Amino acid sequence: MKLGLALRELHRSENDLAHELLTVADRHKVDHEIFYIGRDIAAWSQHHVTEIATIARDYGEDLDPEPQGEPALMEKVWERTSDVLGRDSAPELLLLRDLRTVYMKASGVSVDWELLAQGAQGAKQGELLEVTKRCHPQTLRQVRWANGKLKETATQILVS
Amino acid sequence: MSRTDRIAEPWGTRTPYGPGETWPARVDTYLEDGVTADDVDRWVQSATILHSNGDGLDIAVKDGRMVGVRGRVEDRVNHGRLGPKDLYGWQANASPDRLTRPLVRKDGELVEASWDEAMGLMVANAQRLLAEQGPSAIGFYTTGQLFLEEYYTMGLIAHGGIGTNHVDGNTRLCTATAAAALKESFGCDGQPGSYTDVDHADVIALWGHNMAETQTVLWTRVLDRLAGPNPPQVLCVDPRETPVARAATVHLAPRPGTNVALMNGLLHLVIANGWYDEAYVEAHAVGFDELRERLQDYPPERVSTICDVPVEQLHEAARLIGTAERLLSSVLQGFYQANQATAAAVQVNNLHIIRGMLGKPGCGLLQMNGQPSAQNTRECGADGDLAAFRNWSNDAHIQDLARVWNLDPMQIPHYSPPTHAMQMMRYVEDGSIRMMWVQATNPAVSLPELRRIRSILSQERLFLVVQDIFLSETAQLADVVLPAATWGEKTGTFTNVDRTVHLSEKAVDPPGEARPDLDIFIDFAHRMGLSDKDGDPLVKWHDPESAFEAWKECTRGRPCDYTGLSYDKLRGGSGIQWPCNEENPDGTERIYADGKFWAQPEYCESYGRDLVTGAPLSPVEYKALNPTGKAVIKACEYIPPHEIPSEDFPLQLMTGRTLYHFHTRTKTGRAPQLQAAAPDVWVEMSSHDADLFGLAEGDLAQIATARGSVEAKVRVCGIRPGVVFLPFHYGYWDTEGGHEPDDHGRAANELTVTEWDACSKQPIFKTAAASVRKVRDADGPAPAPTTTGSAPVTGGVPPTRGGPDALSDEDLTIVPEGLR
Incomplete structure (x- = not known):
């Protein structure tokens, strides 16, 4: 059985997604919705990290239940820069790039959850399947959010 | 005919009535000093413009000038009544500082x-x-x-x-949140309720809606029911002790920013007690199972802790809304301008859906507006x-x-x-x-x-x-x-909260x-x-x-179908509710009767959004969720406000309006009676907080947030401890600063945060972390009205009066034919 391996990979990718969301939120503080919602839905991934670490013990994996912390100091500097650069539209291209990254990473996490759910079903692991049912829908909402924000902001950024 | 000071008595004289009866008429008139009804050359048909109620009125014209107003007795909305802003606000039209050239x-x-x-x-x-x-x-x-x-x-x-x-x-x-919440639940904008639901309801629930000050004439209708036989019970959800709270059977004053937790807690109890209509839900809605599952996380004890509302009060409120036979709900800024705005307003829709209380007399749902x-x-x-x-x-x-x-x-x-x-x-x-x-x-x-x-x-x-x-x-x-x-x-039409269309004709030249x-x-x-x-x-x-x-x-074939209306049809008589078309030539009092909605995928206005992230649903997702166009029950988890009190900013600031003013006082600040009733900014706080911060009635205080500060005199009132309130009407056009603060801030929005509900995109004005400190001792009471949510709890504050200049006529003798 390779469910432990799948859980380890998901633990890594959720941590990475949470970190990415927090970083993007800080970097685009002047785009207030990106800032606030980015942080709200980063919390979902952080919660998933804990859930994954808890269930992973049943599969012999020792994973850290504590999600990775807030972005480090250098990344905080971006936040300041964001305030200064708020008066220019060129950095908005950066927003598209960042949302694209979130979209790709969240999509990757979604695939990981799907794989895990398939494995859990095949191995008749009821508890594990329940975890995927609780968490995966939130990942899909993260994907939709990134996609929606991309659509909403792309036109203005690309044509002006 | 009697003369009443309508600054001192904003809702005028009671005309009590019982359930199912017709609201008696009362014709309110205010004419400028020295003019009588006999002097008036022409009465020109219109409706009220300083709030969203849409009360029919006639403008009095003499020698080409506006000289007053009179309520239209035959109008379905007001049966002749007018509110203080309508009685006095028209005077601003003739202000000498009107713009007259580009x-x-x-x-x-x-x-x-x-x-x-x-x-x-x-x-x-x-x-x-x-x-x-x-x-x-x-x-x-x-x-x-x-x-x-x-x-x-x-x-x-x-x-x-x-x-x-x-x-x-x-x-x-x-x-924005009213529209968003209706789109989420019913696939389309369109007000389910009608003002006449007040005539039939046995419970009236006001969710963050200080109706007494925002829609004075509609509140007058409620007051007349309360004064009559078999009065309705009233539930008020508001952190302030408003006139609505004082009239309420049950008043919940939750911690600002926790509306979704509160609603989830109430719905939890309604469902746990079996107070829902299983057959209606089965036939006319999707999403009930998700709601029931979500609500498991919101037992009263937990909700009580989040909202700081006693468990017993939650039970009392749930019993009121759960056992009502004809429940009328109205929702406004306490929900719309607060944390998780759309999600909270949607839970009120959910209450009406699961109780099957839509489209029937008294079973009204009003997602309100503020503007005419x-x-x-x-x-x-x-x-x-x-x-x-x-x-x-x-x-x-x-x-x-x-x-x-x-x-x-x-x-x-x-x-x-x-x-x-x-x-x-x-x-x-x-x-x-x-x-x-x-x-x-x-x-x-x-x-x-x-x-x-x-x-x-x-x-x-x-x-x-x-x-x-x-x-x-x-x-x-x-x-x-x-x-x-x-x-x-100028001439044109406009439509009020309950879909009533009025014609407003030109009375005088600009x-x-x-x-x-x-x-x-x-x-x-x-x-x-x-x-x-x-x-x-x-x-x-x-x-x-x-x-x-x-x-x-x-509009032909769309929900807001106006094809059966015309200027001629709107002239004389009462306003008419859309949809008005061939099938409904006299308009439509209530929509969504018999559980029929405008939510079919090919017809609906919106496929909805994620209540937390605001991401739009795709057509494919919506079709899968709601293929036959039922009502959509959407559950949502509580998410705490982003800005919470801290050591530096220990209080929660809410902003809002007072009865006597509209928006930034562009008109009401130029109507002498209204301006005198609430001449300058004040800050409301509880006596608990006043003691804590060493403040008393009338003291000048500085209120600050991370964004800025304002100075305002303190009104000690019945607001929830830990919360301060600033009216948002006071800017700078009548100060030295012109368009900005001169020496200190006065506009409440110096303090508010740039943040909005992700679903409706409505800015949040009800939860900013704030501090308060004394600037100097009082030299008199705060310039806040005593008749409203800012009523003082300390003695020695003279009551708000309009005096001889505010005397208006009230005629209770007219009995028009065919009033609904």
Whole structure:
């Protein structure tokens, strides 16, 4: 059985997604919705990290239940820069790039959850399947959010 | 006939009535000193314009001047009554400081100009920007004060002519969540309830809605029920001790920002007690199982901790709404301008859906508005929606709109949700919107975080046009100022909260060269050479009535169907509720009777959004969720507010309105009786907090947040401890500062946070972390009314009175025929 391996990979990718969301939120503080919602839905991934670490013990994996912390100091500097650069539209291209990254990473996490759910079903692991049912829908909402924000902001950024 | 001081008695004399009876008439009249009804030359039909209630009234005209107003006894909305703002507010029309000529900025100063020069500048700038950047450079920031014909014309010019997606305005601050919540639950905008539900209800629940001050005449109707036999019970949810709270059977004063937790807790109890209509839910709704599962996380004990509301009160409130036989709900800014706005308002919809309380007498659901014609911005596509509730993500709807407008569908922007007001400001900030046309509203006082807004609006690179009746704070920052005619000086229609359409006729000429907003829009369209796909003029009408006829065609077959209405039909008699068409020639009192909705995938206005992230659902997702167009029950988890009290800012600040003023006092500050009743800003706090911070009634305090500070005198009142309240009406036009603070801040929005509900995009005004400190001792009581939510708890404050200048007539002897 390779469910432990799948859980380890998901633990890594959720941590990475949470970190990415927090970083993007800080970097685009002047785009207030990106800032606030980015942080709200980063919390979902952080919660998933804990859930994954808890269930992973049943599969012999020792994973850290504590999600990775807030972005480090250098990344905080971006936040300041964001305030200064708020008066220019060129950095908005950066927003598209960042949302694209979130979209790709969240999509990757979604695939990981799907794989895990398939494995859990095949191995008749009821508890594990329940975890995927609780968490995966939130990942899909993260994907939709990134996609929606991309659509909403792309036109203005690309044509002006 | 009796004479009543309607400043001292805002709701006037009681006319009690029982359930199912007709609300008795009471005709309110106020005429200027020395004028009697016999002196009046003409009575000109209109409706009230300083709130959203839509009370029918007649304007008294003598020698070509407005001299007063009188309620229309035959009108279904008010049966003759008027509120204080209506009785006295009309006087502002004749203020000597009305704008009478266009102004243009030359060498940094606004100077008088001709219409040709002002419009020429606008056209030159618009055409330059279209050539340089395209439609994305131009934004329209509109209002909730214009008439239907004007919104429709403006929406056509912006969406169809210019082709910009940037069309929104002040209604984003007031009614956006009402529309969003209705779209989430019913797939479409459209008010389920009717004001006549007050006549039948046995429980009236007011969710964050201080109806006594925002819709005084509707509250008068409630007061008359309360004074009659078998009165309804009232549930009030409000952190302030408002007149509604004082009349309530149960008053819940939750911690600001926790509405979703509260609603989840109440719904938890309603379902746990089996107080829901299983058959109705089964037949007419989707999503109930998800709701029930979500609510398991919200037992009363947990909700009590989150909201700081006693468990017993939760049980009492749940029993009230759970056992009501005819439940009327009304929702407003306490939900709409708060944390998780749409999610909270949707839970009220859920309550009515699971109890099957829709579309029947007394079973009303009112997702309210604040502004007189906010409803029309939503219908006409002036607030970011498309005309006649068409769905921007349904290609067939875009093609249909293109057919009505005779345009190529590509010309109408529909590639993404329309840009909301706060995002428009962001685009002005980043320099990608370079021309903005503000109409009849005052963002330099009404938007959150004013220091930021002022710096955005005063940028050199922005070409700012302001169309208004006075030189507002925003107008002072403009490059071009257009003097507009207002209510009573032009003809048009507008629609109130319960879908009642009124005709408002021109009574007097506008001052100087001021022009009706409709004329200004049409003139702009022609000067721009805007045309349809055959090269004919885009705007094919020339006056209000021809605009209305064009609008009717645009609404044919849509939920807000106006095809059965006409100016002739609206003249005389009462206002009429849409949909009004061949099947419903007298209008429609209640929609959603028999569990039929406008939610079918091919017909609905919206596929909905994620209540937390705001991400729009795709057509495919919606079809899977709701293939046959039932009501949609949407559950949502509680998420705490983003800004919570801290050591430096230990209090929660809410802003809001008082009964005597409207918005930034553009009109009400120029009506002597209203201005005297609430002449300056104050801050409300509980006696607990006053003791804690060493403050007493009338002391001058500084209130600060991370964004700025204001000074205001303290009113110690019945507000929830830990919460302070500032009225948002007081800007700078009548101070030395002109458009900005002189020595210290006065506008509540110096303090508010730039944040909005992700679903409705309505800014959050009810949860900012704040501090308070004393500046100096009192030299008298705070300038706050005693008749309202700001009623003092300490003695020695003289009661608010209007005196002889505020005496109005009340006639209780008229019994009109055929009143509903």
